[in-house]
Amino acid sequence: MTPTFPEGTETAQINVAILVGSELIHRGLETVLRQLPMVNLTVNGEACDVLITTEALSGTRDKDVKTILLLDEAQVAAPAFTLSSEFDGYLIQEEITANHLRNAILRVVAGELAIPDRLARELLTRASGPAAGGDAPQRRPPVSLTARESVTLSLLADGLSNKQIARRLSISEHGAKRLVASVLLKLDSPNRTAAVVTAMRAHLIEYA
Known part of the structure; x- marks a missing residue:
């Protein structure tokens, strides 16, 4: 992309x-x-x-x-x-x-x-695999996303920028930034990739 x-x-x-x-x-x-x-x-x-x-x-x-x-x-x-x-x-x-x-x-x-794409794939693959050492994954409180936030999360997982998310959702870039910020806040994540990793661990999205 x-x-x-x-x-x-x-x-x-x-x-x-x-x-x-x-x-x-x-x-x-x-x-x-x-x-x-x-x-x-x-x-x-x-x-x-x-x-x-x-x-x-x-x-x-x-x-x-x-x-x-x-x-x-x-x-x-x-x-x-x-x-x-x-x-x-x-x-x-x-x-x-x-x-x-x-x-x-x-x-x-x-x-x-x-x-880098390779690092992102490595982190996502680790998140989708079993917990290290066979330990059960740490439980997080349930995360409730709106329908629009769920779509935004999927677009983040696809690597889209704010501008691309805005175009896909037919909203302003400022609106896309607000949606991304809301998703990061709810997932308690400092950045996009961390949010995707957290979402995978919570089974909010899947990684193929």
Whole structure:
């Protein structure tokens, strides 16, 4: 599916900073980011719009800065890995291309969760499988969604953006944002993918 972004987002200058411990990874990211015309690389602590990092953040993160966590294969494969409200997007080191970086940056700036398809499928597959160690899944209070919210949840599971949901439901983009926010609130989820995972565990939707 081709991502859609708010008008003007793709041509605006976006200040991007890199915070990684490996000089090799840092240089690689710099090289790829310099291929993106809308990116302005910031250095020496200058203000940024998007931060790409391999590190956990402090509990007082700047909410105005969108943060993308750079994962390695071991982190992706770890059964204990879960999404965190600390981060607005995720990238896998071994799969980074200029297009992946571009789409991730534009998505988080647009207020959407950026997550590689492979990671999303892995998380959804885990959620649809038996609980680890054969333990019974933790029971959650019943979630009551309206008919419109249930349709919105299904569209989220299909990976649709707010704009695409608005078109599918024939409502305004603002209305779609309200519906998505309501679904996330009822499912007590920090982002879209976490909401889908929670919904699967509650058997509100199925994943094929």
